[in-house]
Amino acid sequence: MADVMNTLHGFNTTNLHTHGLHVSPSGISDNVLLEIPPRSEQKYEIVIPKDHPAGTFWYHAHKHGSTAANVGSGMSGALIIEGGLDTVPEIARVPDRVMVLQQIPYVNNASKPVCPAISKDTNLTVGVIEAEYADCSFGPRTWDKLGRYTTINGVKLPVIRMQPGSVERWRLIDSAIREVIQPELVRVDHSGQSAPSKLNFHEIAVDGLALGRVATRSKLELWPGYRSDVLIQAPPVSGVQYVLRDARVPGGGVIIPEERRYLAVVIVEGPPNPMPLPTDDAVRRFRLPSIDPKRVTARQSAAYGIIPKGDGVVFTIDRQPLDFDEARQNTLGEVQEWTVISRNNVGPVSHPFHIHVNPFEIFSILDEQSVEQLDRDPKTGAVLPVWRDTIILNEGWKVSFRTEYTDFDGVFVQHCHILDHEDEGMMELVEISKPPAPMPMADAGAMEPKRLGSPYPAPAWSLPDATGKVQKSADLLTRPTVLFFYEGFACLRCNEQMTALVEKAEAFRKQGVQVIGISTDSVADLGKALDGSACPFPLLADPEKRVFRSYGCYADGPLHGLFVLDATGRVHWQNVSMTPYLDVDALLREAGQVAAPARSGAVASRQP
Amino acid sequence: MKTCHTVLRYCATALLLPLSMAAQDNPQPPVMDATAHRQAVEGARKRLQNAWREFGERNARGEMAPDIFSLRVQPKILTTGEMEGLMKQAQAATFPEPDVVRSVNGKLNVTLNVFKARNQIGSDPVYLRSYNGKLVGPTLRCRPGGHSLHHGEQQPRSRTRHGGCDEHAAWV
Numbered sequence: 001m002a003d004v005m006n007t008l009h010g011f012n013t014t015n016l017h018t019h020g021l022h023v024s025p026s027g028i029s030d031n032v033l034l035e036i037p038p039r040s041e042q043k044y045e046i047v048i049p050k051d052h053p054a055g056t057f058w059y060h061a062h063k064h065g066s067t068a069a070n071v072g073s074g075m076s077g078a079l080i081i082e083g084g085l086d087t088v089p090e091i092a093r094v095p096d097r098v099m100v101l102q103q104i105p106y107v108n109n110a111s112k113p114v115c116p117a118i119s120k121d122t123n124l125t126v127g128v129i130e131a132e133y134a135d136c137s138f139g140p141r142t143w144d145k146l147g148r149y150t151t152i153n154g155v156k157l158p159v160i161r162m163q164p165g166s167v168e169r170w171r172l173i174d175s176a177i178r179e180v181i182q183p184e185l186v187r188v189d190h191s192g193q194s195a196p197s198k199l200n201f202h203e204i205a206v207d208g209l210a211l212g213r214v215a216t217r218s219k220l221e222l223w224p225g226y227r228s229d230v231l232i233q234a235p236p237v238s239g240v241q242y243v244l245r246d247a248r249v250p251g252g253g254v255i256i257p258e259e260r261r262y263l264a265v266v267i268v269e270g271p272p273n274p275m276p277l278p279t280d281d282a283v284r285r286f287r288l289p290s291i292d293p294k295r296v297t298a299r300q301s302a303a304y305g306i307i308p309k310g311d312g313v314v315f316t317i318d319r320q321p322l323d324f325d326e327a328r329q330n331t332l333g334e335v336q337e338w339t340v341i342s343r344n345n346v347g348p349v350s351h352p353f354h355i356h357v358n359p360f361e362i363f364s365i366l367d368e369q370s371v372e373q374l375d376r377d378p379k380t381g382a383v384l385p386v387w388r389d390t391i392i393l394n395e396g397w398k399v400s401f402r403t404e405y406t407d408f409d410g411v412f413v414q415h416c417h418i419l420d421h422e423d424e425g426m427m428e429l430v431e432i433s434k435p436p437a438p439m440p441m442a443d444a445g446a447m448e449p450k451r452l453g454s455p456y457p458a459p460a461w462s463l464p465d466a467t468g469k470v471q472k473s474a475d476l477l478t479r480p481t482v483l484f485f486y487e488g489f490a491c492l493r494c495n496e497q498m499t500a501l502v503e504k505a506e507a508f509r510k511q512g513v514q515v516i517g518i519s520t521d522s523v524a525d526l527g528k529a530l531d532g533s534a535c536p537f538p539l540l541a542d543p544e545k546r547v548f549r550s551y552g553c554y555a556d557g558p559l560h561g562l563f564v565l566d567a568t569g570r571v572h573w574q575n576v577s578m579t580p581y582l583d584v585d586a587l588l589r590e591a592g593q594v595a596a597p598a599r600s601g602a603v604a605s606r607q608p
Numbered sequence: 609m610k611t612c613h614t615v616l617r618y619c620a621t622a623l624l625l626p627l628s629m630a631a632q633d634n635p636q637p638p639v640m641d642a643t644a645h646r647q648a649v650e651g652a653r654k655r656l657q658n659a660w661r662e663f664g665e666r667n668a669r670g671e672m673a674p675d676i677f678s679l680r681v682q683p684k685i686l687t688t689g690e691m692e693g694l695m696k697q698a699q700a701a702t703f704p705e706p707d708v709v710r711s712v713n714g715k716l717n718v719t720l721n722v723f724k725a726r727n728q729i730g731s732d733p734v735y736l737r738s739y740n741g742k743l744v745g746p747t748l749r750c751r752p753g754g755h756s757l758h759h760g761e762q763q764p765r766s767r768t769r770h771g772g773c774d775e776h777a778a779w780v
Contacts, residue, residue: 008653008656011737014722014737059748060745073738074737074738074739074743074744074745075737076744077747078747078748079747080748082750083751098705098706098747104734106734108732108734116655117652117655126733127729127732127734127735127736128734128736131649131652132640132651132652133652134649134652135652135653135655135656136652139660139663140660140663141663148729149729151743153704153743154704154706154727154729155704156697156730157697157699157700158698158699158702159695159698159702159703161702161703186683186685187685188685189685189688190688198683241691251672259697264703265695308664311658312658313657313660313664345664346660346665346667347664
């Protein structure tokens with residue numbers, strides 16, 4: 001028997017998760033380690049960044065042990081951030097439907113043949129989800145044995161009425177707890193009608209994140225936790241009907257009655273109201289930018305698996321069930337490349353991988369024959385990477401993605417979104433720590449120039465230069481770099497440092513080292529440094545001192561900072577102080593040592 | 609580091625009634641005493657583990673064919689008569705949107721009360737844990753507001769009977 005913590009337990013204790021949001025996992029934000037016991041109250045305050053992608057997200061209960069029972073009972077809802085794709089005229093003008101798909105596995109008197117806990121003395125005239133019937137609501141093949149219907153927004157078989165030629169946006173949210181749903185729109189037979197036998201889904205976003213194109217599909221594959229924003233266009237004829245049907249064919253020889261497949265009815269009626277669909281060009285700019293593989297600073301892997309143990313099984317990640325004392329360690333600012341797989345010792349099983357806080361860009365999904373499964377560009381045949389927060393891992397397949405840890409440190413989780421797997425241990429704590437921060441004011445020693453034993457990834461930035469053009473760290477920090485923070489053109493000591501750096505600009509360049517200055521000046525004031533004469537290296541404006549803070553160059557006001565970075569953007573040497581560092585010859589030596597392995601092609605050691 | 613446009617204030621209240629408090633005309637599941645309940649839960653855990661072991665053994669022997677994800681499987685086309693039968697099962701003649709809560713000036717305040725509620729799925733009555741008594745939680749719509757807000761410093765707390773984040777949160 002597995003330990004009680006990794007069982008279905010504590011159904012009356014709950015909490016909240018904002019699935020897909022890029023927000024803090026700490027304190028009273030998206031913190032799934034909080035527990036709300038019965039007859040108590042918990043306040044949450046979740047601050048959504050101003051530049052957060054717009055889209056279809058959702059919230060649901062996430063207390064370890066009761067997640068399947070709570071979400072399976074309907075404790076979930078849509079969380080929509082408006083803007084983005086909503087502003088495209090062809091999308092803005094059409095009806096916007098939220099569709100929370102649910103598979104609620106209640107047991108009642110009719111479940112007696114498949115649920116041994118319901119004895120002849122039990123009288124369940126109402127459907128319930130309780131721990132004493134957990135083996136009937138959760139577990140292998142239970143959904144099909146129970147014979148329940150998939151509901152949308154809590155309703156069996158809702159009816160949607162559309163005018164001929166009209167378009168609707170459907171925000172499909174799969175809150176089902178364990179089975180895949182494969183929607184397709186199939187025409188009801190009507191002799192004499194010229195309408196197509198199937199309607200297409202024109203998909204514009206997955207997991208709330210814009211695809212950057214309109215992907216036309218005849219069928220969707222929605223795993224638990226997935227979202228799909230689709231545009232549906234009614235055929236141009238009135239009087240035709242379609243059913244939204246789940247095409248899933250379960251394994252193990254289970255036959256699903258046809259009527260259990262039907263999720264909704266679409267009736268096309270009334271006067272024609274033709275509407276256009278958007279073009280790829282109209283939606284392209286809403287896609288999150290891709291992560292440059294050259295920026296990757298760390299690699300991770302995870303294997304999800306069910307392993308036999310004793311009289312039963314354990315649900316694991318990297319062969320370990322959830323342990324609240326262990327967390328996968330990461331550093332804020334890292335750009336990571338992950339490989340995730342499903343490897344079970346109970347025959348093939350699929351697991352939907354989900355990680356909180358930071359979405360990821362999948363650049364490869366290889367099936368068991370190593371055939372790429374991602375969409376391809378219809379014109380060029382190029383593989384199209386996709387941003388998601390949840391992705392299915394089929395046995396024998398390999399999913400690879402890149403992700404960047406920006407903005408939020410703290411502890412959160414990755415887990416299987418088959419929620420009884422999660423409750424039974426297929427979850428892992430993930431911790432993002434702040435990089436070792438310079439401690440300018442703490443003690444005199446910290447003010448000394450410092451060569452670091454273990455280099456850390458420099459925080460990312462995007463700042464305007466003197467011409468107002470925005471420069472990004474991702475683009476610039478691809479060479480060995482001396483990054484200096486100065487208070488502004490009016491600071492005499494800063495000018496002294498800058499003059500010294502300008503004098504040695506050519507020496508840095510010969511060593512393959514670039515110099516970049518970041519100032520508290522505004523764009524307009526940047527040019528006033530050096531008495532207006534041209535600066536041989538770029539100067540960037542940070543008047544709000546955000547980047548100053550992220551590099552620890554701030555304590556009741558801006559501080560002077562000097563950082564030596566290698567070609568992958570990791571800090572090897574730093575000095576943060578009330579006074580600017582003026583020993584430019586020593587700086588040149590440090591920078592030369594950091595740059596040397598880059599020149600020779602080696603990466604590991606700075607020492608000759 | 610960032611200015612923020614939306615603060616989602618959410619107040620979850622776990623309000624789980626003892627089953628015996630439910631009204632008489634609301635048929636509820638039978639209430640077990642604590643010992644019987646504990647034994648029943650233990651029994652369910654053991655059966656679930658057994659089910660997984662059996663599944664694993666059969667699946668490893670290749671007896672549980674995997675789900676088929678094939679576009680080649682052609683759907684059955686409903687006849688008009690079958691459609692009429694299907695429409696009789698439709699629970700709502702129109703499309704039901706969940707309740708909607710919108711942000712105002714960059715803030716969205718919502719209270720989610722958690723309690724067991726009676727609802728109906730198709731023709732089946734159910735009595736399930738819920739947000740605000742519904743089978744689906746309200747849709748939260750956050751609109752960029754341009755307000756710059758600081759994250760509050762409130763600590764998690766519990767309350768007894770009064771106060772808290774929503775005075776209207778009912779203890780029903």
